[in-house]
Amino acid sequence: MKNPLKQILALSAALFACAVSAFAQEAPAKIPNIQIDKVDFKQVSMPNADQKYKWGQTLIEFKVQPSADGYLSGSFLNNVKMTLTLMYKRTAASLSGDGMTSSRARGKKGMEAVDKAVAEAGGDASAKFTSYRASVRFAALKVGDGKKAYAFYIPGEIIERDKEVTSGNAKPAYYYIEFEYNDMVISPFDAAGKFRSKYMDCPNAASLGANFVINPNSKDAAQNFEMVRGWADATISDTKGLLVPAYLTPAGSGIVSGAPSVVREDVLQ
Numbered sequence: 001m002k003n004p005l006k007q008i009l010a011l012s013a014a015l016f017a018c019a020v021s022a023f024a025q026e027a028p029a030k031i032p033n034i035q036i037d038k039v040d041f042k043q044v045s046m047p048n049a050d051q052k053y054k055w056g057q058t059l060i061e062f063k064v065q066p067s068a069d070g071y072l073s074g075s076f077l078n079n080v081k082m083t084l085t086l087m088y089k090r091t092a093a094s095l096s097g098d099g100m101t102s103s104r105a106r107g108k109k110g111m112e113a114v115d116k117a118v119a120e121a122g123g124d125a126s127a128k129f130t131s132y133r134a135s136v137r138f139a140a141l142k143v144g145d146g147k148k149a150y151a152f153y154i155p156g157e158i159i160e161r162d163k164e165v166t167s168g169n170a171k172p173a174y175y176y177i178e179f180e181y182n183d184m185v186i187s188p189f190d191a192a193g194k195f196r197s198k199y200m201d202c203p204n205a206a207s208l209g210a211n212f213v214i215n216p217n218s219k220d221a222a223q224n225f226e227m228v229r230g231w232a233d234a235t236i237s238d239t240k241g242l243l244v245p246a247y248l249t250p251a252g253s254g255i256v257s258g259a260p261s262v263v264r265e266d267v268l269q
Helices: 004-024 094-096 103-120 156-161 220-237
Strands: 031-042 055-065 076-089 129-142 148-154 172-179 184-186
Touching: 031 172, 055 076, 055 156, 076 148, 076 220, 129 148, 129 220, 172 220
Parallel strands: none
Antiparallel strands: 031 055, 055 148, 076 129, 076 172, 172 184
């Protein structure tokens, strides 16, 4: 008579082998093709807010294109998360919150404060930055449905306080945009290892000095990205909630024409 325990062990081994084989043959995850067409920075009046102040707007235009691995035109991507990170040169005002009356004083004291902060941080380059980060989750994006637009905002009082940072046009030293789909991070790099168009750029990096100007399209793009992201991660805790998606502004999402519907995570049960 066959040993029942041996039969069970043999059956378990066979089932495990099948599971491993099925896992090994599982098709790789499909990657959505999200193209960023334009990233624009400017200061705007915010409806329903104090009109003495201009808010800093970052407008992102993008589209979801059909892809070779199965995302056909007309299909939908649900719960796509977009995260924007902005990085500005630190000033004395952004370090301490103290107001300064003249732009010359702001500039001089700002650089002194930045140099002191870098020195106190043991030469840590992240001390040179003030970084902001915010996310929005889109309810559904239709593949091949043309251009979409969404915007993020820094409140007007912060723009006024840190006017030496914005130089009147709200351009950051660096920005980068990240997408997630089904809890999977969509790589910002193409097959050649270069940044996908406009996923990262340095529109005002010159404000930081030559040593901090990084070409996002260099052969070291991935290494540069990790370095810049590390600088941002080290300072983002100082500014939580100061960069907000359009739907959390006094005007709501209606301020952006053609904005896709979002998941209101602030009211999730």
